[in-house]
Amino acid sequence: MEVFLYGLARSFTLALMAVGFSFAYGVSRLPNFAHGAFYILAGFITWIFVQSLGLNYALSIIISLALLAAIGAAMYRFILIRVRGMEVSEIIASYALGVAILEALRSRFVGTGFSTPSFIEGTIKVAGVPIDLQRIVIICGGVVVVGFIWAFTHYTKVGLSLRGIAQDERAALMLGIDSDRAATIALAIGSALAALAAVIILPVGSITVNEGYGVLINALAVCVIGGLGSWTGTVMAAFILGFAGILTATYIGSMWEAVVVVVAIILVLLFKPSGLFGRQKEFEERV
């Protein structure tokens, strides 16, 4: 039971980390390799507002979400728009931006003494297992965010236009969808999702710069395993990785956790190169 609960929390942590990247890439073909950096940046922005400036917690969360959305949109408007369509350049440019942000943060925030407060303090017992409420918040947040994104991309006009761009850009342009506007929105939402993940997850641990690279890797791992453009894939992959991680940590040893991620990726690539649930553009994108 303990394994199940903590595995559940860990799975939703991974799903939250991945959902922003998956949204930006799976929906609008923009690899945002600055994802991990945005995550950590959001954490530090919230930390500054709450701890240094003493602002209301909820207010500072909203501010940091808005700021990150603006940063994401600006990244597209000023950088990625110039290299759109050249995949190599897109990756390098966004990765460079991410590394620049992380390394710049490293010079100011040294050590592990930074953490944001939990939403709700305390622990409860679920079926005899104590679990802190923040992990419950993560589970609920994960469900809500994934559900929201699914509804957004399936039932709203903007979301549908984003999917249209991803599936066939030319046809979408002919139907009057502005590709640049859609991409700006996609990156803004993707970055805001990274920020949202940060404010929900970070109270459990502390904010460190190295975590930024870890988040990027986790997001990428989830997307590779799940297959892009598939919501079930993202969630299922998060569950597979989350439970595999928890199970190895409890029964074999926590040092093997990192190995499991790599082995999982390689196995999936060997047997199903388009990911477990990837359908979109399977043939031309990958193999």
Added chain:
Amino acid sequence: MVTETRRKERLDRGVKVRTEKLYAVSGWQEIIYLVVPRLALILGLLILPLVMPSMYWQKVLCSMGTFALLAIAFDFLAHYVGLVCLGGALFTGVGAYISGLLSSSVGLSPALTIPIATLGGGLICTLLLLPCLPLRGVYFAIVTIIYPLAVVRIITALNIWGGTEGISALATLPNIWVEVYLILGMVLIVLFALRRLVNEDYGLVLRGIKDNDQAVKASGINITFYKAQAVFISSAIGCFCGAFLSCLYGWCGLSLFALDFSILPIAATVMGGMGTLVGPMLGACILTPLSEVLRAIGTWRIVLYCVILLAFIVFKPEGLMNWAQRKYHQFEHWEKI
């Protein structure tokens, strides 16, 4: 909306057109036109160690050479095969650890450990990347990013091969001249060999894989095999750099898997001009001394590389070398529309 009233017209110089064919040897002018840039590069690299003021700067030359090699390897893989490898640190790390382990446990001399690490490391890296070879574009980049970070975690977690301390007191190369000329000679050899390779039929297949792999596949060519060979070439170069560094410092450790070895070569490639092979070397020759001068600012160095990288990719995507080649080969003038 501003309408342009003039455009830039570019024309190849007469001497360029003549030197492309047999007439290249028809006169001194043509021969000089062809030989001067190449000779300037070779002599420049060979003389550079002699004019360096101190031992310290000769060491800087050594690390410049390694970054130049890594940048050339990245450029080869990214722009001739279409595999963007964001984890170049995997190659240096593997090479360094192989040579370090051979040196510390078996006691081999660098003359043996470096070649073994180059070939063996290339083989190991190719085998590691083999599952990812069917992937292309973003997906390959995604997976290669993960490798060096995962290896670091595995080594720390298992506490093998010296753990976080690394392996120290390895056999080093006899003296600074051997070190500096070994690496610079290697840069020249790799540069000219790879340039030759990509212009042969073999290179044509590789570029075909980059542009349209389905068409190459349809011609009955096994693309995964070709990709594996290209990865082997590139990773062997990377492993040589790692082995060389471990012999240079007499130490190998986790920092050889560090981000520097992935990011700086990419920055050098973008700065020098993608797809030219010489350009990345030039970029490394500019960036490495720059980062030595800026050693005092610590972690801001990486920020600086990234900013340079972004500036070049956004505002000057052709890079220095493509620009210089254009100036060398072509006239330019404005023309009214």
